[in-house]
Amino acid sequence: MANTPDYHWPPMDQRKVIGTSPKRLDGPVKSSGRAKYTSDLKPQGMLFGAYLISPHAHAKVTSIDTSVAEKLPGVKSVYVAAPAGTEMQYQGWEVAAVAATTEEIAREATRKIKVEYEVLPHFVKDEDLASAGANAKQGGERLVGDPDKAFADAEAVSEGHYGIPVVTHCCLEPHGQVIQWMGDSINVWPSTQNVPGYAGDLSQRLQVPATNIKVKMDYIGGGFGSKFNPDAWAIVGANLSKNAGGRPVKLYLERNAEQMIGGNRPSAYAKIKLGGKKDGTITAWQTDSWGTGGFQAVSPGQQPYVFTNLPNIREVRTAVSVNAGTQRAWRAPGNQQASYLTCCAIEDYAHKIGMDPIEVFKLNAQYAPTARIETYRYQLDKAAELADWKKLWRPRGQNGSGPVKRGLGVAIAAWGGAGHAGKARAVINPDGSVAIETGTQDLGTGTRTIITQVAAETFGLPMSQIKLSIGTSELPADGGSGGSSTVGAVSTTTRKSSMNALAKLYEVVAPSLGAQPEELEAVDGHVRVKGSPNKSLTWQAACRKLGSTQIAEMGENVPRSAQAEGLNTQGAAGVQIADVSVDTETGIVKINRYVAVQDCGLVINPKLAESQVFGAIIMGIGTALFEERIMDAQTGRVLNPDMEFYKLAGIADIGNLVVHMDIRPENDKRGVIGLGEPPAIPICAAVGNAVTNAIGVRVPTIPMTPDHVLAALEGRIG
Amino acid sequence: MSSKKDSELPVPPKSGFSRRGFIRGVGIGSGALGTGLLETEAAAAAPATLGPGPVPITLNINGKPVNLTVEPSVTLIDAMRNYLDLTGAKRVCDRATCGACTVIMAGKTVYACTVLAIDAQGKNIETIEGLATGSALHPVSKAFYDNDAQQCGYCTPGFVMACKGFIDEHPSPTEEDVKHGLGGNLCRCGTYMGIRKAVLQAAKEMKGAVKNG
Numbered sequence: 053m054a055n056t057p058d059y060h061w062p063p064m065d066q067r068k069v070i071g072t073s074p075k076r077l078d079g080p081v082k083s084s085g086r087a088k089y090t091s092d093l094k095p096q097g098m099l100f101g102a103y104l105i106s107p108h109a110h111a112k113v114t115s116i117d118t119s120v121a122e123k124l125p126g127v128k129s130v131y132v133a134a135p136a137g138t139e140m141q142y143q144g145w146e147v148a149a150v151a152a153t154t155e156e157i158a159r160e161a162t163r164k165i166k167v168e169y170e171v172l173p174h175f176v177k178d179e180d181l182a183s184a185g186a187n188a189k190q191g192g193e194r195l196v197g198d199p200d201k202a203f204a205d206a207e208a209v210s211e212g213h214y215g216i217p218v219v220t221h222c223c224l225e226p227h228g229q230v231i232q233w234m235g236d237s238i239n240v241w242p243s244t245q246n247v248p249g250y251a252g253d254l255s256q257r258l259q260v261p262a263t264n265i266k267v268k269m270d271y272i273g274g275g276f277g278s279k280f281n282p283d284a285w286a287i288v289g290a291n292l293s294k295n296a297g298g299r300p301v302k303l304y305l306e307r308n309a310e311q312m313i314g315g316n317r318p319s320a321y322a323k324i325k326l327g328g329k330k331d332g333t334i335t336a337w338q339t340d341s342w343g344t345g346g347f348q349a350v351s352p353g354q355q356p357y358v359f360t361n362l363p364n365i366r367e368v369r370t371a372v373s374v375n376a377g378t379q380r381a382w383r384a385p386g387n388q389q390a391s392y393l394t395c396c397a398i399e400d401y402a403h404k405i406g407m408d409p410i411e412v413f414k415l416n417a418q419y420a421p422t423a424r425i426e427t428y429r430y431q432l433d434k435a436a437e438l439a440d441w442k443k444l445w446r447p448r449g450q451n452g453s454g455p456v457k458r459g460l461g462v463a464i465a466a467w468g469g470a471g472h473a474g475k476a477r478a479v480i481n482p483d484g485s486v487a488i489e490t491g492t493q494d495l496g497t498g499t500r501t502i503i504t505q506v507a508a509e510t511f512g513l514p515m516s517q518i519k520l521s522i523g524t525s526e527l528p529a530d531g532g533s534g535g536s537s538t539v540g541a542v543s544t545t546t547r548k549s550s551m552n553a554l555a556k557l558y559e560v561v562a563p564s565l566g567a568q569p570e571e572l573e574a575v576d577g578h579v580r581v582k583g584s585p586n587k588s589l590t591w592q593a594a595c596r597k598l599g600s601t602q603i604a605e606m607g608e609n610v611p612r613s614a615q616a617e618g619l620n621t622q623g624a625a626g627v628q629i630a631d632v633s634v635d636t637e638t639g640i641v642k643i644n645r646y647v648a649v650q651d652c653g654l655v656i657n658p659k660l661a662e663s664q665v666f667g668a669i670i671m672g673i674g675t676a677l678f679e680e681r682i683m684d685a686q687t688g689r690v691l692n693p694d695m696e697f698y699k700l701a702g703i704a705d706i707g708n709l710v711v712h713m714d715i716r717p718e719n720d721k722r723g724v725i726g727l728g729e730p731p732a733i734p735i736c737a738a739v740g741n742a743v744t745n746a747i748g749v750r751v752p753t754i755p756m757t758p759d760h761v762l763a764a765l766e767g768r769i770g
Numbered sequence: 771m772s773s774k775k776d777s778e779l780p781v782p783p784k785s786g787f788s789r790r791g792f793i794r795g796v797g798i799g800s801g802a803l804g805t806g807l808l809e810t811e812a813a814a815a816a817p818a819t820l821g822p823g824p825v826p827i828t829l830n831i832n833g834k835p836v837n838l839t840v841e842p843s844v845t846l847i848d849a850m851r852n853y854l855d856l857t858g859a860k861r862v863c864d865r866a867t868c869g870a871c872t873v874i875m876a877g878k879t880v881y882a883c884t885v886l887a888i889d890a891q892g893k894n895i896e897t898i899e900g901l902a903t904g905s906a907l908h909p910v911s912k913a914f915y916d917n918d919a920q921q922c923g924y925c926t927p928g929f930v931m932a933c934k935g936f937i938d939e940h941p942s943p944t945e946e947d948v949k950h951g952l953g954g955n956l957c958r959c960g961t962y963m964g965i966r967k968a969v970l971q972a973a974k975e976m977k978g979a980v981k982n983g
């Protein structure tokens with residue numbers, strides 16, 4: 053293109069749609085129950101699938117007989133996923149599946165499959181590293197500076213141990229898909245965070261050309277990091293469909309399987325020692341941490357978290373393998389754990405030297421990445437102000453003489469959040485209609501709404517005039533929605549494709565306005581000459597000049613060069629404070645108030661941003677107070693693969709939430725940064741610190757259940 | 771085993787129809803949702819033998835009778851979703867914990883995963899599909915939209931029906947009432963802040979509508 057348009061975001065004070073809070077576009081269709089999720093679909097001729105999963109934590113299939121199941125009337129196909137000889141490494145491993153004309157028949161048939169197992173020894177508990185033996189694998193060692201000398205010189209040393217267990221994603225819509233494999237082509241309607249990447253993955257696993265695979269998904273009932281690839285169930289479902297002559301098959305996990313194999317967040321445990329000065333400066337950090345990602349060994353994230361430039365560090369990380377379902381990315385992978393371990397250890401150091409933890413966090417922000425130091429200091433002050441910290445915070449053990457103690461705790465978070473690689477197409481039609489087409493997905497984060505806002509801003513049109521298409525593999529590919537990378541990508545691709553399309557339109561209409569194309573702008577439903585508002589055409593009149601030719605222009609986000617364009621970037625910071633009351637007789641923790649201060653660069657829709665932060669905190673409060681996947685050492689089974697005993701936070705459990713989006717000009721000018729993950733990071737740490745502050749002793753292990761709280765009060769865990 | 775212990779087990783239905791796979795009904799959640807479903811089921815058991823194969827039944831859904839043929843073990847949520855394409859209500863926990871399957875039956879909010887379709891016969895069943903006509907939004911749905919009370923939206927239809935049932939019984943709720951009355955529904959995306967506001971807004975609007983109407 054001769055003249056590359058200036059893609060920069062309009063200045064803050066000139067924006068008309070960006071920075072405002074129109075309601076989410078898919079709100080009506082969702083709140084009226086009309087939104088069709090892929091688990092709601094029933095294409096013509098669809099069969100219902102059902103799974104048979106391993107009841108054992110570790111076993112070998114010695115024989116499998118599907119003959120009775122196959123003869124059951126209504127059964128159309130049976131697929132064995134674990135033939136004789138397969139060694140299964142956790143409970144819930146896929147053994148076989150059936151497709152039948154009704155769900156009842158499919159389930160009945162799975163019960164008629166005869167499997168014999170040779171049960172093998174299992175190991176499922178990871179809290180105690182000493183018991184892990186050969187299941188523990190070296191996950192990395194790190195030495196920075198001279199920690200021995202720093203500890204020897206330290207004016208104060210604090211020590212503690214901390215733990216954060218495995219939790220599950222517990223998406224309300226389980227994993228699965230409707231899939232149809234006919235000859236050399238596949239139609240699939242998955243529940244996925246990665247519409248654009250799905251066909252490529254499936255193609256490799258089924259040896260069907262990616263171009264013959266059509267993927268479509270309008271709505272997804274939660275992913276949180278757990279729904280990227282076509283999993284085992286897509287392969288099994290596809291084979292069931294093929295064996296049934298190409299009829300579509302619906303195969304979603306039952307809740308128990310969802311909790312066992314649908315993804316989980318790795319655990320992390322650590323023994324941590326800190327040394328430093330009496331003024332609060334930390335000078336030495338020693339950490340020995342371990343955790344499990346299920347059968348796949350995963351070690352905890354690097355510590356100290358955020359305070360990465362600390363001068364003297366000794367770190368040993370260990371990965372423990374257990375016979376349990378495999379971890380998946382969980383809304384800021386590794387970060388909740390690292391934040392918990394780091395922020396609890398710093399709080400313990402503050403207590404040791406008798407300082408207010410906010411001051412200790414502020415002082416040690418000097419060790420955060422340079423660009424973020426002042427942001428953290430500002431946010432720590434802001435959060436403290438919103439939480440009434442100065443008035444309400446008391447040193448440990450000074451929180452009243454009654455049985456109910458109030459406490460405050462602080463924690464911090466960092467995240468990248470730059471846009472992924474992606475493309476969008478902007479179309480201007482001669483009748484004035486405008487379309488944006490991009491193969492992304494809206495996880496409920498508001499992607500549809502913010503794309504439409506960016507297009508409306510760029511074209512100078514109302515949002516209602518933009519027609520948006522997303523959610524199929526036939527559109528220009530965007531990326532998977534992970535790493536909070538979607539908003540940066542789609543805002544950039546929409547902006548660039550729209551500006552590129554406008555540039556073409558300007559070429560056509562410039563002569564009739566007696567101006568050069570680059571002198572034109574699209575504002576308020578008109579195309580006009582910059583600086584001469586009376587030299588203008590209505591949008592409709594301008595588009596009519598296209599005759600019968602449509603404009604269709606692409607826009608691309610290239611992560612390497614995106615930062616230079618200024619449209620999206622990375623590096624979000626956040627500070628959160630929990631205010632809790634703890635009943636020291638029952639051990640029950642109640643959230644009074646929860647404050648979050650969050651930066652995410654330029655905010656396209658503050659209301660939707662606030663909803664994201666609310667959601668992240670609420671999910672985090674569930675993990676801080678209730679959630680834990682509990683394994684039985686004897687049988688190796690998950691004891692709570694349901695929603696009764698795997699307890700999510702309810703509407704009464706969350707207290708009052710206060711969210712402050714840090715939309716200052718210095719943040720805005722950095723461009724768009726993702727938000728799905730950053731505010732989900734520090735909740736366990738803030739709540740854990742608040743509980744500890746309330747009752748006067750460290751409760752080392754999340755969740756803050758009555759059991760853990762009372763044990764700490766009684767000195768049962770040291 | 772003592773006879774006392776036996777007598778404490780739920781009374782088996784006299785009809786002897788199959789309840790294959792039906793180990794449900796325990797742990798009905800707190801809040802607005804009804805109780806006593808097990809007794810209702812037992813009482814409704816017809817003397818004639820039904821099943822285990824499919825039997826014809828008639829459900830009265832959103833004011834219209836619909837005929838379908840299902841095994842007696844089929845729950846109301848599965849009947850709606852798998853046989854009638856009424857997919858607003860979702861099957862999530864399938865064990866009376868989350869409320870995603872909430873519908874209003876005989877004026878009470880119930881977990882449709884915990885009601886057998888054959889036992890739902892003869893009762894008026896209201897689902898989210900019947901809440902409003904055409905593209906108009908019911909005041910509860912509108913309040914969810916206005917207060918951004920949905921993200922992924924998978925819990926939303928159940929929540930909307932639970933809110934409708936709650937407001938029918940508590941026309942002037944306080945925020946505290948809302949927290950307790952809607953404890954029987956769960957949202958993983960964390961939309962509770964919006965829902966709290968939505969219920970209060972909807973209650974106000976629905977009261978206004980009654981007064982004006």
Ligand code: FES
Pocket residue numbers: 860861862863864865866867868869870871872881882883884
């Ligand atoms: S699906 Fe019925 S309560 Fe969860």
Ligand code: FES
Pocket residue numbers: 224273274496920921922923924925926956957958959960961
């Ligand atoms: S909006 Fe996603 S579960 Fe409630």
